[in-house]
Amino acid sequence: MFPNFPSLLIVLIAFFFCFQTSESQNLLPRGSSLSVEDNTGVLTSPDKTFSCGFYGLGGNAYLFSIWFTHSRDRTVVWTANRDRPVNGQGSRASLRRNGAMVITDVDGRVIWMTNTTSTGADRAELLDTGNLVLKDRHGKILWQSFDFPTDTLLPNQVFRKSTKLISGVGNGTYASGYFSLYFDNDNVLRLMYDGPEISSVYWPDPDLNVFQNGRTNYNSSRIAVFDDFGSFSSSDELKFSAIDMGFGIKRRLTMDYDGNLRLYSLNNVTGLWMISWQALMRTCKVHGVCGKNGICTYKPEPKCSCPPGYEATEPGDWSKGCKPKFNRTALSSLTDVKFIKVPKVDFYGFDLNFSEHVSKEACMKLCLDDFRCSGFSYRLTGERVCFTKSELFNGYKAPNFPGDMYLKLPVTVEALEPAILNGTNPACQSNKSDILVGSPSMYYRNTKRVKWSYFYWFALAIGAIEVLFIVSGWWLLFRRQGIPSSLEDGYRALSSQFRRFSYAELKKATNSFKEELGKGGSGAVYKGVLADERAVAVKRLGDLHQGEEVFWAEVSTIGKIYHMNLVRMWGFCTEGIHRLLVYEYVENQSLDKHLFSSYFLRWKERFKVALGTAKGLAYLHHECLEWVIHCDVKPENILLDSEFEPKIADFGLAKLSQRGSNSSQFSQIRGTKGYMAPEWASNLPITSKVDVFSYGVVILEMLKGIRLSNWVVEDSEGQEAELTGFIREVKEKILCGEEARIEEIMDPRLKGHFNKNQAATLFRIGISCVDEDRNKRPTMDSVVQTLLGCEAESEVPVERN
Numbered sequence: 001m002f003p004n005f006p007s008l009l010i011v012l013i014a015f016f017f018c019f020q021t022s023e024s025q026n027l028l029p030r031g032s033s034l035s036v037e038d039n040t041g042v043l044t045s046p047d048k049t050f051s052c053g054f055y056g057l058g059g060n061a062y063l064f065s066i067w068f069t070h071s072r073d074r075t076v077v078w079t080a081n082r083d084r085p086v087n088g089q090g091s092r093a094s095l096r097r098n099g100a101m102v103i104t105d106v107d108g109r110v111i112w113m114t115n116t117t118s119t120g121a122d123r124a125e126l127l128d129t130g131n132l133v134l135k136d137r138h139g140k141i142l143w144q145s146f147d148f149p150t151d152t153l154l155p156n157q158v159f160r161k162s163t164k165l166i167s168g169v170g171n172g173t174y175a176s177g178y179f180s181l182y183f184d185n186d187n188v189l190r191l192m193y194d195g196p197e198i199s200s201v202y203w204p205d206p207d208l209n210v211f212q213n214g215r216t217n218y219n220s221s222r223i224a225v226f227d228d229f230g231s232f233s234s235s236d237e238l239k240f241s242a243i244d245m246g247f248g249i250k251r252r253l254t255m256d257y258d259g260n261l262r263l264y265s266l267n268n269v270t271g272l273w274m275i276s277w278q279a280l281m282r283t284c285k286v287h288g289v290c291g292k293n294g295i296c297t298y299k300p301e302p303k304c305s306c307p308p309g310y311e312a313t314e315p316g317d318w319s320k321g322c323k324p325k326f327n328r329t330a331l332s333s334l335t336d337v338k339f340i341k342v343p344k345v346d347f348y349g350f351d352l353n354f355s356e357h358v359s360k361e362a363c364m365k366l367c368l369d370d371f372r373c374s375g376f377s378y379r380l381t382g383e384r385v386c387f388t389k390s391e392l393f394n395g396y397k398a399p400n401f402p403g404d405m406y407l408k409l410p411v412t413v414e415a416l417e418p419a420i421l422n423g424t425n426p427a428c429q430s431n432k433s434d435i436l437v438g439s440p441s442m443y444y445r446n447t448k449r450v451k452w453s454y455f456y457w458f459a460l461a462i463g464a465i466e467v468l469f470i471v472s473g474w475w476l477l478f479r480r481q482g483i484p485s486s487l488e489d490g491y492r493a494l495s496s497q498f499r500r501f502s503y504a505e506l507k508k509a510t511n512s513f514k515e516e517l518g519k520g521g522s523g524a525v526y527k528g529v530l531a532d533e534r535a536v537a538v539k540r541l542g543d544l545h546q547g548e549e550v551f552w553a554e555v556s557t558i559g560k561i562y563h564m565n566l567v568r569m570w571g572f573c574t575e576g577i578h579r580l581l582v583y584e585y586v587e588n589q590s591l592d593k594h595l596f597s598s599y600f601l602r603w604k605e606r607f608k609v610a611l612g613t614a615k616g617l618a619y620l621h622h623e624c625l626e627w628v629i630h631c632d633v634k635p636e637n638i639l640l641d642s643e644f645e646p647k648i649a650d651f652g653l654a655k656l657s658q659r660g661s662n663s664s665q666f667s668q669i670r671g672t673k674g675y676m677a678p679e680w681a682s683n684l685p686i687t688s689k690v691d692v693f694s695y696g697v698v699i700l701e702m703l704k705g706i707r708l709s710n711w712v713v714e715d716s717e718g719q720e721a722e723l724t725g726f727i728r729e730v731k732e733k734i735l736c737g738e739e740a741r742i743e744e745i746m747d748p749r750l751k752g753h754f755n756k757n758q759a760a761t762l763f764r765i766g767i768s769c770v771d772e773d774r775n776k777r778p779t780m781d782s783v784v785q786t787l788l789g790c791e792a793e794s795e796v797p798v799e800r801n
C-alpha cells in the first residue's frame, strides 16, 4: 500500500542524523564520552560562546578544558587536569554509568574524576555562562565546574572561602604557578605569592591595615562575584568596575602568571582581550616576581636584576632569583665583611630587627653582630628607621623610595653594581626623558611692550615614546616565557582602551552643561553626575583640530596615569566637533580659592598640600612608566578633596592642545605667566625643572598667603619685584639663620599657628625651586624626601594669648 514508506523513513532518519551532527552538541549523555580523535569531541554552549573538550597544548599533550570559542587564541577559562596533561591518542572524558565524570589517559588510568559517583548524574551540559554541570534526570545540578575554578573567574561565578584562583606558570602549559587569589582567615580577599621557599601577601597593600585598604574583616560570609555589567563586589567590601562597564561584553577575571589579578573584556570584532581593571598598577609590587635575592626595577618597563655580589641562579628564569657569589654559611663566621649600598632599594619582609631613631652606624652594627643578617635597610624619613634582614626577598627599586639597602658581603667579593641598578638608567636620564621637542623661541612673539609675551608650550612628544616603552617593556619581561598573546594584546590595548562616553550621555550628566565649575586655558569645566551616580567634572576642550584617533590615543595615555595626588580621568568623549574629558569630581575647589580669598587654610593643610603636590609631580616626573611634564603648575590646577589632600589637575593637556594648535590660540594662556620658569623665554630646552620652578612659586604663595605671581607686565620693574622682593626678604630673614623672624614674613592670617621647622623647610625649598639656574633647582623627588623628613613633627605650637 505504501511501498515508499520504509525508504522515506530512511531518508528522514538520515536527514535527522545530518541535522544532528551539523548542530554542535552542548550535552554529553550518561554512558558516552569525548575524545581527541573523535570529530564531535567538543561540547559547545547553546550561544556558542564557550567550548569544552580536549585542548591541545602542542605536541601530543591535552587538557580537558573550557575555552572561549571566539577569542583569537581560544582563551582557556577552566581546566580539569591542569597539572597532568593526557595523551592525544586514546584519552577520554566520559560520563560513566555510575554518574561520575572521569578523565582517563591512554593507558586507562583515571587522571581526574568528579565526586558524583552513584548520584544518578544523567548528563553533562555546558551552559552559556561557561559552567560545565552534571545534572540528574530532573535537571538538578549535582556538580559544576564553577565550584572548582583554576585561574579564571567568569561573570556570576561565585568565589567562596573554599575556592582559590591559582596562576599559571606562563610557559603555555597552564600548570599551577605560585600566585593565588584567596579569602584569608580574617575574611579579606588577598593575593599571595606562595613559592618553594617563602610565601608573602602583597595585595592589598601589606603596609596598610585592612581598613586603610578600604576593606573590612567583619563580614565572614567570604563571598565575591562580578556581574554581567562588569561590577565586582566582595564581602570584604572590595568593589570595582570594568573601565568599559556595560552589558553585552564578555569578560573574565584572571590570576595572571605575573602575579597581577586582571579583569579583561573581549573585543568581539578583533577577538582580542583588553584589560579593563587590574589589582596592581605596578608589577614590581608583586612579591616574588624576581625570585630570591632578585630586585625588580622599572627601566621603565619592569625588569629583574641581581644585587652586587649576587648572580642569576638560572639565567632566563627569574622566578629562581639570584644566588650569592660567595659562601653564605661561611659569611656568618667571617669577620672581614663589608656593606655595599644599593640605593633606593627595599626588600620586603624577613626583618630580624626593627628599630627607630638609630644612626646608620648603629644599624650596621646590629647587622654585623647578628650572624643571620644578610643586610639592612635604612630609611632617612622622619624617624631614621633601621631594618635588619635575614633573607632578601621581594626586592624592589623605586626612584621615590626613601631609603637604601646595605648588603653584607665578604670583603673578598667583588661587588660591582650592575648598570641597571646604579642609577645609570637610560630611560630616566637620557635626553629622551627630560628634554622636550622644540624650543620656546619657536613660539616667542616679540611684541614690544610685553616682556613675557604669549607663548605656547610645546610639550611631551614623550607620550608616544612612553606607550612604546610600556609595550616593549612588557614584551621584554615576558619574552623569556613566550608571553601568552592575550596578555600582550591586553597591554597594547590598555593604551587604546578607555571608557568612552557619548555626547548625549555627558549632556545628560551635566544637565546640558548647566553648572560651570571654572574656566581654564583649555576650556570650561562643568559639574555632572553619571548614570552610576559618580560625581564628575566634565571639561569641554576648545577647538582641537585633530582627528578622533589621535585624540583617543593621547587621552588614553593620560587616563592611564593614576596617583592619589593626581586628578583621575575616567574617560572622554569625541563626537563630531565635541571633545570632552571626564574627570573625578574633587569637592573642595582649587587652592587659589583657599589662599587668595576669604577662605582660610590652616597650617596643617598647607603643609599637606605642599607635600601632596610634590608627590604628584614627583610621580609625573620620576616614575618612569608614565612620564609627563605638567607645564602649568599653579594654584588653580591644584584641587583639594574633602580631606584637603591635593590633586593636580590638567596634567598631560599640554600635549593634547599642542597638536592642533595654531598661533592664534597662544593668547589663551595668559593666566599663568607668573609661574613660568625663565627658560621659557630663553632658548633653553624645557625640562621637568619648569614644573619645579612653578611649584616653588606656589609654595612661596602658600607661605605668604598672597599672589606673588601677579605681574601684569607693563615693564618688568614694578610687579616682578613682588616675587624677587619676597625672595630677597626670605633670604635675609630666614636663610641667614634668623629663623626667629620667620613670623614676620608668614601669612598674617595664620596668627603664629604654624610649625616653625616645617615653615623654614618650606621656605628653603621654595627659594631653591625658583632659582634662575635650573640646574640648581632640586628635583621633585628630593623635595618629597625633604618634606617627608619633617612631616611627622608636631604641627602647631601652643596657642598664645
Ligand SMILES: *[C@@H]1O[C@H](CO)[C@@H](O)[C@H](O)[C@H]1NC(C)=O
Residues within 6 Å of the ligand: 115, 116, 119, 142, 143, 147
Ligand atoms: C561534591 O563536591 C561539591 C563541592 O565541594 C559539594 O558541594 C557536593 O556536595 C559534593 N557532592 C557529593 C556527592 O559529595
Ligand SMILES: *[C@@H]1O[C@H](CO)[C@@H](O)[C@H](O)[C@H]1NC(C)=O
Residues within 6 Å of the ligand: 169, 171, 173, 175
Ligand atoms: C613549564 O613549567 C612547568 C613548571 O615550572 C615545567 O614543569 C614545564 O617543564 C615547563 N614546560 C615548558 C614547555 O617549558
Ligand SMILES: *[C@@H]1O[C@H](CO)[C@@H](O)[C@H](O)[C@H]1NC(C)=O
Residues within 6 Å of the ligand: 219, 220, 221, 223, 233, 234, 235, 236
Ligand atoms: C556580607 O556580605 C554579603 C555579600 O556581600 C552581604 O550580602 C551581606 O549582607 C554582608 N553581611 C553583613 C552583616 O554586612
Ligand SMILES: *[C@@H]1O[C@H](CO)[C@@H](O)[C@H](O)[C@H]1NC(C)=O
Residues within 6 Å of the ligand: 247, 248, 249, 268, 269
Ligand atoms: C559586539 O559587542 C557590542 C557591545 O560591545 C554589541 O553591541 C555587538 O552586538 C556585538 N557584536 C557581535 C557580533 O556580537
Ligand SMILES: *[C@@H]1O[C@H](CO)[C@@H](O)[C@H](O)[C@H]1NC(C)=O
Residues within 6 Å of the ligand: 327, 328, 329, 330
Ligand atoms: C661553605 O662554608 C662552610 C663552613 O665554612 C663549609 O662547611 C661549606 O663546605 C662551604 N660550602 C661551599 C659550597 O664552599
Ligand SMILES: *[C@@H]1O[C@H](CO)[C@@H](O)[C@H](O)[C@H]1NC(C)=O
Residues within 6 Å of the ligand: 352, 353, 354, 355, 366
Ligand atoms: C633589636 O635590637 C635592639 C638593640 O640591640 C634590641 O634591644 C632589641 O631587643 C632587638 N629586637 C629584636 C626583636 O630582636
Ligand SMILES: *[C@@H]1O[C@H](CO)[C@@H](O)[C@H](O)[C@H]1NC(C)=O
Residues within 6 Å of the ligand: 416, 417, 418, 419, 422, 423, 424
Ligand atoms: C654604574 O655601573 C656601570 C657598569 O657597572 C659603571 O660603568 C658606572 O661607572 C657605574 N656608575 C656609577 C655612578 O656608579
Ligand SMILES: *[C@@H]1O[C@H](CO)[C@@H](O)[C@H](O)[C@H]1NC(C)=O
Residues within 6 Å of the ligand: 430, 431
Ligand atoms: C644628548 O643630546 C646632546 C645634544 O643633542 C647630544 O650631543 C648627546 O650625545 C645626547 N646624550 C645622550 C646620552 O643621548
